[in-house]
Amino acid sequence: MDARRGSEITMICGTNNTGKTAIARQLVIKYNKKRDILEKKNKYPSNYNKLIVYDPQHAFQDLMREGDVNLDMADKEWEEKVLRYRASLVVLDDYKELMPNDRLSDGFLKLMSARARFGLDFNMITWSPKLIMPRLEIFINKYILLKVNSDDKEFADRIAGDKPTVIGIKNSLNREFMRYTDEEYKKLYPNFPFVFWDGARNKAMKVNFKNK
Amino acid sequence: MENFNRPENNDNVPELDNVGNVSFDEVAEIYDYEKMGDTIEEELEEFRGKSSIEQREVNEEVSNGFSLDALDDVGEGVNVGIREEEGEIEEEEPLEEYFSSAEFMIWLLELALVWSTNFYLKNQELDKISISEFEKTKTEQRFLVKSLAKVLRKHNTKVSPEMELLFAIGSAYGMKIKGIIKKQRERKEEDLIKHKKNSAKIIKISPKVAVKEKLKTNIEEYNKKEIFIFDPNGIEKEEEEEEVKSNGINIIG
Numbered sequence: 001m002d003a004r005r006g007s008e009i010t011m012i013c014g015t016n017n018t019g020k021t022a023i024a025r026q027l028v029i030k031y032n033k034k035r036d037i038l039e040k041k042n043k044y045p046s047n048y049n050k051l052i053v054y055d056p057q058h059a060f061q062d063l064m065r066e067g068d069v070n071l072d073m074a075d076k077e078w079e080e081k082v083l084r085y086r087a088s089l090v091v092l093d094d095y096k097e098l099m100p101n102d103r104l105s106d107g108f109l110k111l112m113s114a115r116a117r118f119g120l121d122f123n124m125i126t127w128s129p130k131l132i133m134p135r136l137e138i139f140i141n142k143y144i145l146l147k148v149n150s151d152d153k154e155f156a157d158r159i160a161g162d163k164p165t166v167i168g169i170k171n172s173l174n175r176e177f178m179r180y181t182d183e184e185y186k187k188l189y190p191n192f193p194f195v196f197w198d199g200a201r202n203k204a205m206k207v208n209f210k211n212k
Numbered sequence: 213m214e215n216f217n218r219p220e221n222n223d224n225v226p227e228l229d230n231v232g233n234v235s236f237d238e239v240a241e242i243y244d245y246e247k248m249g250d251t252i253e254e255e256l257e258e259f260r261g262k263s264s265i266e267q268r269e270v271n272e273e274v275s276n277g278f279s280l281d282a283l284d285d286v287g288e289g290v291n292v293g294i295r296e297e298e299g300e301i302e303e304e305e306p307l308e309e310y311f312s313s314a315e316f317m318i319w320l321l322e323l324a325l326v327w328s329t330n331f332y333l334k335n336q337e338l339d340k341i342s343i344s345e346f347e348k349t350k351t352e353q354r355f356l357v358k359s360l361a362k363v364l365r366k367h368n369t370k371v372s373p374e375m376e377l378l379f380a381i382g383s384a385y386g387m388k389i390k391g392i393i394k395k396q397r398e399r400k401e402e403d404l405i406k407h408k409k410n411s412a413k414i415i416k417i418s419p420k421v422a423v424k425e426k427l428k429t430n431i432e433e434y435n436k437k438e439i440f441i442f443d444p445n446g447i448e449k450e451e452e453e454e455e456v457k458s459n460g461i462n463i464i465g
Binding site for chain 1: 231232233234235236238239240242243244245248249251252255256259260267270271274
């Protein structure tokens with residue numbers, strides 16, 4: 001079965017300066033290449049194949065193209081804005097800033113229920129599993145995990161999938177991180193070590209690990 | 213029960229040593245979609261079936277947010293246009309539209325007002341009220357009478373003799389009000405001139421000089437620092453000088 005756009009919510013989780021945004025950027029670069037190919041092949045309405053970002057660090061601005069959207073924290077109805085687009089990638093850097101309450105807003109739930117139909121994929125970034133909202137967990141099926149400071153219980157509770165494996169991922173990540181000094185780690189840019197974790201299939205992939 | 217508080221770097225800690233290391237591209241391939249969802253595919257097929265002009269129109273609509281603002285209810289909004297085309301949504305008839313409009317409600321309210329006023333005034337001895345008596349009444353009452361007269365006149369209501377009197381009173385009082393406003397405005401202008409006169413340098417000139425120098429003496433000049441005012445004494449003096457000159461010429465001639 002062919003993979004279809006519009007059901008992926010990927011949570012990129014890692015503590016500060018571990019390379020979350022750099023990895024998200026790489027995914028956006030890939031996405032840009034993909035939409036170039038798609039738009040060469042066929043015509044699309046102007047609300048298709050867009051990049052929609054909440055970008056407080058201005059880390060994605062150079063990757064944006066005409067018609068791409070910047071979300072604003074002050075915009076209380078940003079979900080409605082996103083719902084205007086089709087077959088697009090939504091990147092929410094530090095997503096919790098957009099959702100300050102502990103309860104998912106009606107607008108966001110609406111967005112979640114419509115995402116498959118409208119072809120909206122989400123890459124959300126957060127610095128701690130603690131900040132993954134309880135109700136949001138059920139929508140997330142893929143994780144890009146970097147070094148985190150959470151304890152095992154917290155990590156296993158918030159990251160979907162087989163718990164011992166999830167804890168194993170955390171330990172592997174932390175051990176890998178400790179192999180580098182700060183300076184050495186910065187030099188890895190943009191190839192930081194991370195684990196891609198598919199919680200639904202219990203499938204893990206190590207990426208850029210020194211320890212093969 | 214599982215123990216989640218395992219210490220880190222312990223030998224018993226499970227790790228992913230058996231998991232292979234892959235390149236970033238392999239992860240990116242997971243997101244490399246060719247296919248879209250059915251709804252999207254249908255929308256795209258519809259779009260591609262249109263002519264380039266129609267496609268441009270769709271894009272303009274999208275960029276203007278015209279079609280998008282209809283998305284109050286997800287899914288419903290998108291289908292409204294389609295259902296309209298199929299004729300599922302019937303347009304309101306003009307008459308129904310009028311009855312549901314605000315204009316109609318205002319008309320109904322005014323009609324009720326006219327009727328109740330007629331009813332109320334019939335029970336009053338309005339024919340005994342003179343204009344002078346009317347002027348002595350309270351401001352609110354006078355305002356009410358004028359407002360009612362306005363509404364009644366607007367609807368060309370066939371009015372009783374009492375109402376005729378009411379009109380007469382209203383219009384008479386209205387004229388008086390106009391006069392007061394005019395007087396107030398004049399007084400304001402006078403005050404302004406007075407104020408300007410006190411604060412600006414006044415140069416008295418004769419009308420001839422004013423014409424020669426192309427000076428204006430209207431209100432616009434008050435915004436400037438110098439004001440030119442016609443001086444009647446100056447006119448008389450000029451006339452006398454002219455007479456003397458002409459006499460002189462006659463003598464010489």
